[in-house]
Amino acid sequence: MELHLYEQIYVYIVQEIKEGRLKEGDRVSSEKELAEQFGVSRITSKKALEKLADSGVIKRIQGKGSFVADSIIGEQEPKHYSEVKPSLVPEDDKQLIGFIIPDFSDEFGLRLLRSMEKRSAEHNYQLIIKRTCGDRDEEKRAIDLFMGLGIKGLIVTPIHGQHYNSELLRLVLDRFPIVLADRYLKGIPVCSVYTDNKKAAMDLTRHLISKGHKKIAFLSPPEENTSTLEERLLGYTFAFTQEGMNLNKDYVLTNLKGTLPININGTAIESDKETIKHFLKQHPDVKAFVASEFLIATMLAQVIHSMGKSQEEFEIVCFDSLNDYLGQPIFTHIKQDEKRMGELAVDMLISQLDGAAVPELNIIEHRMVVKNNT
Known part of the structure; x- marks a missing residue:
């Protein structure tokens, strides 16, 4: 299985420690340095360092950087990220992504949801869902809830209305991985998947x-x-x-x-x-x-x-x-085409999580079904 970009950085640093090029107490490259070295975004390099810190491989000190922790690496060289010493991969890391939608029904939304859930599982992520019923405060609470659960990325169908949700805009400005499904926000630089x-x-x-x-x-x-x-x-x-x-x-x-x-x-x-x-x-x-x-x-x-x-x-x-x-x-x-819309929304989100650039506007083809009046 091909490694995600952040996993490649994770394994690289583990190998640097195993092979003695990085020793206990040594400073580890910063988010910026790793991003430049691997040609990825700082979101990806940050995620790799967070995983290393969660696993106890490094210690992150505010204002100073990241440093190799006490010796914890075994002698066997891992062939794959999943084969790194089990203690280095937290069992409680569920790899969650969230989907926030005003509502769904048989005519629209249900097939979209099923498609997203299936595609997320294919990428080894779990999709969690929250319905807002078109309420702006509920949409804000859903975002706060998902962020508290530690989601890695977010797919949103924004509610109808004259004003954009400030929490959603903040996440976009913070470059948190987001995809909008079924609509886009005019003037807001965020990946969107929708029908023309x-x-x-x-x-x-x-x-x-x-x-x-x-x-x-x-x-x-x-x-x-x-x-x-x-x-x-x-x-x-x-x-x-x-x-x-x-x-x-x-x-x-x-x-x-x-x-x-x-x-x-x-x-x-x-x-x-x-x-x-x-x-x-x-x-x-x-x-x-x-x-x-x-x-x-x-x-x-x-x-x-x-x-x-x-x-x-x-x-x-x-x-x-x-x-x-x-x-x-x-x-x-x-x-x-709800199926394709859901698949592409998840694919675009995973691409962002892997540090890849994604297009802002992604149009899904539609078709007209003509009723036979006879």
């Missing part, structure tokens, strides 16, 4: 236009500072421009809050249904809808039914639809 939501929304809107619809509405929660929703609205808008059509801004409804995780069990859904009903009465000629989320699409369908209107009059497209009992998609929709 602008192109996906354009695909959905142009699908409706190709079927002869000219009056098409867009339904969404508030999009401010949530990259997925901002991009979906942008894609919807661009589709009209590409087709040389005028966009009626009155058809854009972005004040639906019932599907946000923090409101999912409250009365906001009923309020949203009233908002949608009012919209349908105000714009009776609108027969096509781009819903930014599956739950909004289902709310819309329920309102149409409650008003005694025929479902056949309307066409609804959305993101991440479920199938009906016959295995057919309920709505024409964008299917995000």
Whole structure:
């Protein structure tokens, strides 16, 4: 098995001690020196020194550096990191990585979670998960909890909202290994893995236009500072421009809050249904809808039914639809590749842990699944 970069530094220093080039009390190279010597980041060299200190191989003295501890190395030369004297590899080192997500469901999130868990195990890491239910304070507490547990890296799907979490920003500035899944933070230099939501929304809107619809509405929660929703609205808008059509801004409804995780069990859904009903009465000629989320699409369908209107009059497209009992998609929709998104998010995090540079923006391909109305 190939060694992680920090493991290579660990074994190198152990060998230096075993072969007498470093003796008890000798100063060990600093994080900066090791990083330059091995061509890795200081995060990686720091991790190697921390492992050596935890194992009792070196002693770290604040303000002075790291020094070889008392003689503890056996005579057998280790062939592999895992074969170093057992006392040098702490048994309680669980190699944890964390995943913080607002919520997950059958239509989106569950396959992402399963994919991350499987990929983490393949890298010999354990994935621990915390749901925030879209609450900013809960997101902060989750970060604090995971850091207290000694996680090595963090994958986050940030909550919806107008302000970024200060704890998350601090970790980014401290260069703690982080990957954002399913969205990115504008202007923040952090690795992100996500769907091209602008192109996906354009695909959905142009699908409706190709079927002869000219009056098409867009339904969404508030999009401010949530990259997925901002991009979906942008894609919807661009589709009209590409087709040389005028966009009626009155058809854009972005004040639906019932599907946000923090409101999912409250009365906001009923309020949203009233908002949608009012919209349908105000714009009776609108027969096509781009819903930014599956739950909004289902709310819309329920309102149409409650008003005694025929479902056949309307066409609804959305993101991440479920199938009906016959295995057919309920709505024409964008299917995000959650499996690949989860795998790549973990891979990008492990690469950071190994000291490798990773790209900030990583786009996962999507596909459109068209409902067969026949």
